[in-house]
């Protein structure tokens with residue numbers, strides 16, 4: 045799935061990384077606890093979270109992710125956005141809740157392993 | 160034989176916002192040195208978890224990363240409260256973090272297990288009231304392996 049499709053599926057705003065919309069991503073992860081995110085490296089490229097602080101961006105950097113989607117309309121600070129763009133991360137904001145946002149992407153096939 | 164490359168970082172225990180910055184720097188340095196993605200990721204995730212622990216549980220400390228011929232060693236030393244029961248602390252889901260830390264996205268009790276998962280060797284030396292030193296090693300796979 046391309047980041048562009050995530051933007052449209054989640055009715056998301058693009059906060060940075062508008063040049064990364066054609067990047068292909070294959071796996072996502074949704075959590076508000078960063079050590080849960082860090083527990084399994086499975087080529088997750090998208091982090092969905094309701095947590096907003098610079099550790100979210102650093103966690104995504106550690107995992108070599110490509111995209112962060114903040115849920116429930118949360119807005120990161122300018123400092124977080126500049127950290128994210130320096131790391132080549134696209135940052136999105138969606139009005140959806142975490143559960144909904146994950147469900148929508150999963151249903152659309154992102155990270156789905158079985159039919 | 161070349162000299163090992165050593166990176167040392169003071170970890171500020173009063174600044175959660177900057178926590179993890181040393182791990183980001185190490186990640187960039189290891190990449191620049193040409194290490195494979197997998198090695199860079201394992202070292203940086205393990206160090207990041209340890210760095211966050213030093214900030215949220217131990218008022219900061221010092222991180223030292225030594226890049227040797229065949230392994231990368233991470234030493235995280237603090238003068239925090241120490242860990243009374245290391246074996247218990249190593250269990251997934253065990254934490255003592257208060258709610259204000261959990262609201263920051265940490266305190267799931269997964270950090271130490273993650274550090275063990277991503278490293279080839281891990282040792283915790285801790286004395287209650289004195290501090291904790293975590294030593295982790297990641298072996299560098301031979302080229303072409």
Ligand SMILES: Nc1ncnc2c1ncn2[C@@H]1O[C@H](COP(=O)(O)OP(=O)(O)OP(=O)(O)O)[C@@H](O)[C@H]1O
Pocket residue numbers: 079080208212213216217237239240241242248249253254255256264265266267268269270271272291
């Ligand atoms: N450097 C340290 N100094 C003192 N106590 C520590 C230190 N590191 C870990 N601990 C103790 O060990 C427990 C488990 O640590 P661990 O990193 O596994 O989980 P956590 O930090 O509580 O949560 P998470 O890492 O999932 O965000 C901590 O809650 C804390 O009590």
Ligand SMILES: [Mg+2]
Pocket residue numbers: 079208211212265266269270271
């Ligand atoms: Mg931890």
